[in-house]
Amino acid sequence: MSKMRYSRRSILKSGAAAVAASTLPAPMIWAQEIKDITLRQFGTGVSNLNEVGQKVKEDLGFTLEMTALDSDSVTQRAATQPDSFDIADIEYWICKKVWPTGNLQAMDTSKIKNYDKIVGIFKSGKLTPESVIAQGTAPHSVGFVEGPGSTTFAKEETGWMTLIPTIYNADTLGIRPDLIGRPIESWTELLNPEFKGKASILDISSIGIMDMAMVCEAMGEIQYADKGNMTKEEIDKTFAIFTEAKKNGQFRAFWKTFDESVNLMASGEVVIQSMWSPAITAVKSRGIPCVYQPLKEGYRSWGGGIGLSKSLTGMELDAAYEYINWYLSGWVGGFLMRQGYYSAVPETSKEFMTADEWGYWFEGKPAGGDITNPFGDVLAKAGDTRDGGSFYERMGHVACWNAVMDENQYMVRKWNEFIAA
Amino acid sequence: MAMSRHVSGWLQAAPLTVVLGGFLIAPIIMIVVVSFWGATEYSIYPAFQFDNYSYLFGSAVVWKVFLATFKYALITWAFTLAIGFTVAYFLAFHVRSQAMQTALFLLCTIPFWTSNIIRMISWIPFLGRNGIANSALISWGVVDQPVEWLLYSDFSVILAFVHLYTLFMVVPIFNTMMRIDRSLIEAAVDNGASAFQTLRHVILPLTKPGIMIGTIFVVTLVMGDFITVRFMSGSQKANVGRLISNDIALLQYPSAAATSVVLLITVLMVIGILLRFVNIRKEL
Known part of the structure; x- marks a missing residue:
């Protein structure tokens, strides 16, 4: 002092x-x-x-x-x-x-x-x-x-x-609207048999478990007291649901790096998956439609x-x-x-930021002209609006934050078993 | 004089002893020691506990993963042996001129000029749902829907293994075949043996040491691999190497060390069994 x-x-x-x-x-x-x-x-x-x-x-x-x-x-x-x-x-x-x-x-x-x-x-x-x-x-x-x-x-x-x-x-799920062809509104769609062999989640336990929890809760299978701090029973139930889906061939692959997630989506191997915002941008910049889909249960x-x-x-x-x-x-x-x-x-x-950039990124307004990132890539054209809308709409609908649980070590072991199952 | 001979002998052996001691023995001892330690989420602490091992042997998933590792090794071995033996046989007995032999042999090694990972990953766009293989099959009318199991499956994992490791079979087998005394083959033919009988009773037994060396290469490479399984199965399948790499990523070093020790012992046992069949020293 x-x-x-x-x-x-x-x-x-x-x-x-x-x-x-x-x-x-x-x-x-x-x-x-x-x-x-x-x-x-x-x-x-x-x-x-x-x-x-x-x-x-x-x-x-x-x-x-x-x-x-x-x-x-x-x-x-x-x-x-x-x-x-x-x-x-x-x-x-x-x-x-x-x-x-x-x-x-x-x-x-x-x-x-x-x-x-x-x-x-x-x-x-x-x-x-x-x-x-x-x-x-x-x-x-x-x-x-x-x-x-x-x-x-x-x-x-x-x-x-x-x-x-x-x-x-x-964060939310990324989808290929051209290959799905209908509106996606809920986290449950990740395990929808319609997308059998065309779904993916990320193989990073601390984040993947939260995406899993969003899905299980949306399905009504599990009511978590706190998704960010699950009990052992909740962890077991969550993995049981996803292990069954995995065995039924729901997932095409799991991804661990940014590039893998981009390639899975861009190549059409996967049409719905957990994704990070810049990965969506990377897919779009190849001229392939990709949406960071807002879901009714909220964001992670x-x-x-x-x-x-x-x-x-x-x-x-x-x-x-x-x-x-x-x-x-x-x-x-x-x-x-x-x-x-x-x-x-x-x-x-x-x-x-320019007024147009501010309007597009923060206020959720339609872009007036090309929106470029700091590296000069065009991310949106005139008339486009940001997926999910304005800052308050997006950050106002957060359902959970990335977390570390008290039972983290148990969860990590279960995660390892899920990958190997 | 005897004394100095003794000393010079020790001195001559010293560099190798130091290198092996420092870079092989010491790390292995370290791994064994750490395998008994405990771990918190972000640190490891010295202890003497069997938790890591009891988890390893108590988990059904771990057993399954070991089984999968053996499965990959066995299937890959069978394919690399069949292909490797055929290629080596062709090179050694069908190609007459030495220059041609050398040229063709070098041709086999060309893929090795690029990295392992690149050769593996280049399969992914080829085998994918909208990849070249599927487009070709559909345009030929063989299938209506893309074949899903071409990629991110056991098939793609084993395909990559066979592609990556066949050369390790070709080289030692070719080497032993080249040393086979041609007069033995002539003698077999003179005694009325058919081509197949010659292969079965003359060439195959004499090639055994080469096959064994190739087998050891392939089996140890496949059992220790993790990156091929991860990429070619889209992280959906696991072998022991992946268990270890997952543990390391999650900072569970003691658990990774314990798995490594078990894997090391398993591989040594496999090699021990293999060596009972053939005396490869005769070859060296």
Whole structure:
């Protein structure tokens, strides 16, 4: 705590304020020293983009080294090697696993400039005051701790945040409307015998189990108390239903990587499957119709954020706060939103998007002209609307969040058996 | 003098001992040790417990997976042997000129100039529902509907295995066949043996060491594989290698180590049994 009262700190604070006022990229006082700083960030591929690293160098002056790993390796590294990183870019369910190890430090929200503008999902848990909080590891439930050094999560906003939210989205099933030829409205369709040998789910246990739960619940076979934290009986029942479907030949294949999901869909091997938003885009960009189908039971949502390593102190820590403030100031948000993800502070991102892009991606309005992603690929043409509609329609219909269960190890074993069955 | 001979002997053996000790023996000991450890979701801790093994032997799924592994090995072995033997026989006895033999032999190795994975994955668009094989079958009128079992099935897994590993059968068999003394074949023919009798009673017994070496290659490769099964079955089938790779992906290292130990012992037993039939040292 005493560190927080360093006088240099207050200079920096006013420096940061000066930046805000003058929109200079970095405070001039430490502009020279900051060039030597390197922050090591690691995380899953989604937001670990080289463009972000380059822009940090341009805008803030310091170097951001990025390492992309799969979510299992990310979890392991965050939990076991706190000195190997400065910034962890992790999902909220990973935070639930990793935070108790004490390898991350809580962040003082009073130093986060745009804190007030962060979407409600990450603070009170409610998108709008009327929203119902979804099941699973909802971000706000692992988003705060009582104070620095605390290893248990707080129930409400405390001023000490575990992760600063960066990127999130609502996932659903992807379908090939041309090969199905009729409306799809429910998760139950994944196990509809009509699509025998033409369905797929992803072979990543922590996410796949949630998709399974959405299906079983929609079928009315199982009523879960909390899909994000199943009992052993619920796990057994869920796998029984899916193992039977597998034995009956419902699934064409399971996929583990992004590319596999794209190929399965594009080649017509599969017409309905769990999918990620950018994979839909990749299929579409080959000129093949593919829809990220909104379903009446709602979405399975996920969110990621950046956390700071416990060993981050002094100037590096200041640089990290600088980075976080920059992250929320709009450029990254715009960059991510133009790929179909959402930013934690949408209103700052708006300045970095055209009115047409904002209308298409956020407001669910028909596109006025070609909508391109930051890499120049055309994702939608004039008149197209986004699958699922506006931000509030999509994020307002989240049924559950990606989660880690108390019975995780049991579930993982069952998952292995399901794959081998 | 005797002393220094002793010392120089040890010194000469030392480099190999160090390499084998450091890169073969030590890792295996490590795997055995870790197989008794425990694991939490994100870490492993030293212990001496039999949990991993009791789960392995107690789970019906694991037994099924071991059975599937043997099934893949056996079927792949039968096909690679039949094809490998035929190809080697053709090269060794039908092709007369040495230059031609060498040229044809090199031709067999051409697919090995690209990566294993690429050769495997290139089957996927070929066998797919809308792939070349199905389009051809439909346009020939052989079938009306695309044949589904061509891809993501045991068929595609074994097809890929046979494609990938037949050369491992061809090479040793060809090698032993080339060493067969041609006068033995002449003697058999002179004594009135038919072509089949010569093959059955002269060539086959003399080729056994080559067959055995090829068998060991194919069986160990298939039993240890996981990537072919994963890609060609669309993750729908499992063999022991996939169990291990799944465990590693989920950070369950002790469980993966235990499975590895059981697999290692199984493979060693298979090889031990094979070696009882043929003395391959005679060949080397």
